[in-house]
Amino acid sequence: MYIDDSNKNEDSDAIKTFIRQNSFGILINQTQGKPWGTHIPLELETNKAGEEVLFGHIAKANPQWKDFENNNTVLAIFQGPHSYISSSWYDHENVPTWNYIAVHVYGKIKILEGDDVLYLLKKLVDKYEAGSENPVRIEELSQKTMRQVNGLVAFEIAIEDIQAVHKLSQNRDDKNYNAIISKLESKKDANSAMIAQEMRKLRE
Structure with missing residues (x-):
């Protein structure tokens, strides 16, 4: 992805x-000759070979896996x-913009069996059940329930490149930078609060 050097x-x-x-x-990926995207958990983990990879799975009914x-x-x-x-938060005329944080990971995918x-x-399951009052354990599920695994396609992605952006008004002087933080905090929505928090951390 395009990332300005300052971000x-x-x-x-x-x-x-x-x-x-x-x-x-x-x-x-490219599926059936066109771009295809699936929203799923993609876990950064160490595989049995000791390599850092992304793990995930999709439904077998999803044709995406057939092109892996x-x-x-x-x-x-x-x-x-x-x-x-908003550029109205600055002490000078300018254009509005958007602050955000994102990471792109490129790699080679292979199906697991x-x-x-x-x-x-x-x-x-262990990761997301950790805070549950009565956590589900894969090893305790019945054979009948575990047959649903047959409807999944699991995979791992060998990481080749990681591109990370944090566009957080780094190009602003301290006065305008702090004004942005103050305005974000006054909006009282979760995204604005988190961006303000990340901006504070950046200039601690």
Whole structure:
């Protein structure tokens, strides 16, 4: 994706944390000759070989997986908070803009089978059930329930490139930068509050 040099995020640890915290992403490839996207959890994990990869699964009824072998290059998009920035907040005339955080991960996808599928599903369920009062455990589900796994196609993505942007008004002087933060905080919506928080962290 296009990223202005001033908005590039090259902090590897921060990028990985962002992916894990915003893991409901979009998987994009070419399917049946046209761009195809599916909204799914894409988990940044270490596979059994010790490699850092993205794990995920889609419904077998989704034709997207049928093109994984013919063209295994895919794009995973992770979107974070975003907010409109009004130029009325500045002390000078300018145009409005938008602040946002996003990560694009490019890689090669391969279909998983057998025990690797259960390994993936266990990691996924354990992560999201961790805060549940009565957590579901894959290993405790009945054979009848687990037959639903046959309707899934699991995969892992070997990461080749990560592009991360945090467009947070880095080009503004301190006076206007702080004015933007103040206006965002006054809007009292979650996205604006998170962008304001990230802006504060950037100039701590």
